[in-house]
Amino acid sequence: MKAIVQYKYGPPDVLELLEADKPEVGHDDVLVRVEAVSVNPYDWHMMRGKPYLVRSQAGLLKPKAKIQGADMAGRIEEVGKNVTQFRAGDEVFGEVKQSFAEYVCVPADRIALKPTNLSFEQAAAVPLAGLTALQGIRDKGRTERGHKVLINGASGGVGTFAVQIAKSFGAVVTAVCSTANLEMVRSIGADHVIDYATEDFTTNGRRYDVIFDLVGTQSLRSYRGALTTNGVYVMCGAIGMGDWIGPLTGILKVLLSSVFRSQTMTPMLAKVEQADLVVLKELVEAGEITPVIDRTYPLSELSEAMRYLEEGHAKGKVVVTVPR
Numbered sequence: 001m002k003a004i005v006q007y008k009y010g011p012p013d014v015l016e017l018l019e020a021d022k023p024e025v026g027h028d029d030v031l032v033r034v035e036a037v038s039v040n041p042y043d044w045h046m047m048r049g050k051p052y053l054v055r056s057q058a059g060l061l062k063p064k065a066k067i068q069g070a071d072m073a074g075r076i077e078e079v080g081k082n083v084t085q086f087r088a089g090d091e092v093f094g095e096v097k098q099s100f101a102e103y104v105c106v107p108a109d110r111i112a113l114k115p116t117n118l119s120f121e122q123a124a125a126v127p128l129a130g131l132t133a134l135q136g137i138r139d140k141g142r143t144e145r146g147h148k149v150l151i152n153g154a155s156g157g158v159g160t161f162a163v164q165i166a167k168s169f170g171a172v173v174t175a176v177c178s179t180a181n182l183e184m185v186r187s188i189g190a191d192h193v194i195d196y197a198t199e200d201f202t203t204n205g206r207r208y209d210v211i212f213d214l215v216g217t218q219s220l221r222s223y224r225g226a227l228t229t230n231g232v233y234v235m236c237g238a239i240g241m242g243d244w245i246g247p248l249t250g251i252l253k254v255l256l257s258s259v260f261r262s263q264t265m266t267p268m269l270a271k272v273e274q275a276d277l278v279v280l281k282e283l284v285e286a287g288e289i290t291p292v293i294d295r296t297y298p299l300s301e302l303s304e305a306m307r308y309l310e311e312g313h314a315k316g317k318v319v320v321t322v323p324r
């Protein structure tokens, strides 16, 4: 099969389209013919091996796994003998390992049936970013109807899902993004928009029940000042987190700053939960969320997709198709 193979850490040039062995299906796995994948900041951390902390798991000097990729949508070709939930021919989506290829072998509990109203390209945009937004807004943020929710970094992959999910929970949503994306975030449901180039949401006097932060550019003290008395700050992403231990110091600071206070400051790490993939499928099918896709590339140009994503200004998701 064709796959994007990476023998060393580095810039997008390390990603090569090569022949690789088609994976063999395990007893608890399914073999999926991948139709589309999407790229995430997670993928370029694995590509670059940065922050260096990721190498403790991914391989010290070079990546242990030669094929990367998390998000995928495709059609099941074969099921393992213990798998009863799916059968060959099912159209599925999920967050897996090694999806940058024509075929991927995945544990059955990391996938769900694809939303019936989405193409493979659209479905591949959903898993990692959608799960992060869902778990951040629902579980960490504890968002309720009528809550004032601010999403910092609203125009990117996770942010565009977070805006729509918070709206579906009945929140009043404020989206923070650049001038170029104000209309787009309004069009997906944001009640209020803030252009970060001209306004600082931490000093404009407004307060929020939930701040879902995908950017991390302000001090914790500033975020605290923009929260209501019992508000929740969710630290999900951070720009310029450093080459060595990345967000670890930020996470520690966030945890410590919650002690003895009525406000909650919490970091988050999204998990792959099949039940949450099903929630996302239902939200999509009910018309509550629609993936926002910025650009689509073929598999042979996955390095270009990664180069674009690394610039840090994607408008929604960047998708890669896997032509037959």
Ligand SMILES: NC(=O)c1ccc[n+]([C@@H]2O[C@H](COP(=O)([O-])OP(=O)(O)OC[C@H]3O[C@@H](n4cnc5c(N)ncnc54)[C@H](OP(=O)(O)O)[C@@H]3O)[C@@H](O)[C@H]2O)c1
Binding pocket: 040, 041, 042, 128, 129, 132, 152, 153, 154, 155, 156, 157, 158, 159, 176, 177, 178, 179, 181, 196, 214, 215, 217, 235, 236, 237, 238, 239, 268, 269, 270, 309, 312, 313, 314, 315, 316
């Ligand atoms: N904790 C977890 O489990 C988890 C899971 C997934 C992702 N993440 C992290 O979450 C972050 C966002 O991921 P993503 O997939 O959404 O990335 P993305 O698609 O690359 O989006 C990044 C967005 O950040 C916006 N941005 C840049 N500078 C900004 C600023 N000063 N103020 C407000 N917005 C700004 C950009 O919007 P403009 O073009 O409008 O500037 C862009 O749309 C990343 O750091 C990622 O690593 C964490």
